[in-house]
Amino acid sequence: xxxxxxxxxxxxxxxMLGALGKPVGFNDMILPLEAHGVKxxxxxxxxxxxxxxxxxxxxxxxxxxxxLGDVWWGDVDFLxxxxxxxxxxxxxxxxxxxxxxxxxxxxTPQDAARKVAERAGKMAERTNxxxxxxxxxxxxxxxxxxxxxxxIFGEGGGREAAETLGVPLxxxxxxxxxxxxxxxxxxxxxxxxxxxxxAVALNEAAEAVVRATKSKVGKPLQLMAR
Amino acid sequence: xxxxxxxxxxxxxxxMLGALGKPVGFNDMILPLEAHGVKxxxxxxxxxxxxxxxxxxxxxxxxxxxxLGDVWWGDVDFLxxxxxxxxxxxxxxxxxxxxxxxxxxxxTPQDAARKVAERAGKMAERTNxxxxxxxxxxxxxxxxxxxxxxxIFGEGGGREAAETLGVPLxxxxxxxxxxxxxxxxxxxxxxxxxxxxxAVALNEAAEAVVRATKSKVGKPLQLMAR
Numbered sequence: 001x002x003x004x005x006x007x008x009x010x011x012x013x014x015x016m017l018g019a020l021g022k023p024v025g026f027n028d029m030i031l032p033l034e035a036h037g038v039k040x041x042x043x044x045x046x047x048x049x050x051x052x053x054x055x056x057x058x059x060x061x062x063x064x065x066x067x068l069g070d071v072w073w074g075d076v077d078f079l080x081x082x083x084x085x086x087x088x089x090x091x092x093x094x095x096x097x098x099x100x101x102x103x104x105x106x107x108t109p110q111d112a113a114r115k116v117a118e119r120a121g122k123m124a125e126r127t128n129x130x131x132x133x134x135x136x137x138x139x140x141x142x143x144x145x146x147x148x149x150x151x152i153f154g155e156g157g158g159r160e161a162a163e164t165l166g167v168p169l170x171x172x173x174x175x176x177x178x179x180x181x182x183x184x185x186x187x188x189x190x191x192x193x194x195x196x197x198x199a200v201a202l203n204e205a206a207e208a209v210v211r212a213t214k215s216k217v218g219k220p221l222q223l224m225a226r
Numbered sequence: 227x228x229x230x231x232x233x234x235x236x237x238x239x240x241x242m243l244g245a246l247g248k249p250v251g252f253n254d255m256i257l258p259l260e261a262h263g264v265k266x267x268x269x270x271x272x273x274x275x276x277x278x279x280x281x282x283x284x285x286x287x288x289x290x291x292x293x294l295g296d297v298w299w300g301d302v303d304f305l306x307x308x309x310x311x312x313x314x315x316x317x318x319x320x321x322x323x324x325x326x327x328x329x330x331x332x333x334t335p336q337d338a339a340r341k342v343a344e345r346a347g348k349m350a351e352r353t354n355x356x357x358x359x360x361x362x363x364x365x366x367x368x369x370x371x372x373x374x375x376x377x378i379f380g381e382g383g384g385r386e387a388a389e390t391l392g393v394p395l396x397x398x399x400x401x402x403x404x405x406x407x408x409x410x411x412x413x414x415x416x417x418x419x420x421x422x423x424x425a426v427a428l429n430e431a432a433e434a435v436v437r438a439t440k441s442k443v444g445k446p447l448q449l450m451a452r
Binding site: 007009010011012015016049050051052053054055056057058060084085086087088089091092110111112113115116118119120122123126127141143144145146148150151152153154175177180181183184 | 336
């Protein structure tokens, strides 16, 4: 699996995956960093974490092009691209470079977030991307003191977005302090505490993605079909 | 007070302020909508909430220019511009249209968010905007069942961002379900429940902004000074 952090301005994937450091070059290609068995490339590998990337769209386009074309991803089963919020230059560029790619729409349960996420999903349809499913984040919070469940951000946003876009709701990920802490420390909760309800939900989402994706693994080549 | 929703792709201000409807024109100017005594203009007033705005940078630039120049803001004390996340086209354009404007940096307590917010604040310095202060959102959660306080998103992000940027931490806004609900229903918590800890924190932030802003109100004109 490879992770391309396409959020050029708001990069945070290197910190969250613990993939810090500088990529090295090899035969005119850039080798991605590796963390927890995942290959990662991000603008954060090329500028200090403190430095703002004050770029307009054409520069973003070029960065995405390089991340896709000049990075030696090797034979990955999945290349996940973390998109910035919105329906702007990065999303348009990515859709033009890899038409037909699948898009996972992430929302919180709340109406205001759902509306923005639905627009991103509709953008996918218009730009030759394929909305694959919805993941609801911050679905509820379980108080570590009394064990009660609280729907801080409301309820139903993931379900409604999935219905609007005609795709399945792949997972509801509860808000767990350990998930946030793992992100800040570079150890994802699926590694640090795989039995946590949040990790279980994230693994469910990963399995749903695998199931939903057409794969040629194990299938005979149809070279003689026509 | 006027609110210019500069998040052209991710607009949600009309819903959150309850300023829905269509603006009308008057003498070649656009009249902003009004809600709770606040004038509002947003891309959400010109396209249906369901429609994605699939625009590259130059179109965003033009939209911001129109929101600033073709909207009849009148004699407002403050014009608040809600920026999209990131340090891209909208921020660059806005900085070029209103150099010297002040920027409020909003972060959560968590490290990953703080780093992104700090970069936005540093971008302000480089583009002739003035970082004015930091507002920490989602600072902690008070369980409505047992009353315990939980720092879901960690601690210290607002304080650290303020120190890095050399500006005051203006408020810490706790995570309160009523705040989210008010946003979805179009009635801000400062209106619906002004005694809520979140509303108190937001009012503190507003007062800090007023104090931090140079004002000529009540001061004699210094026409003869030189």
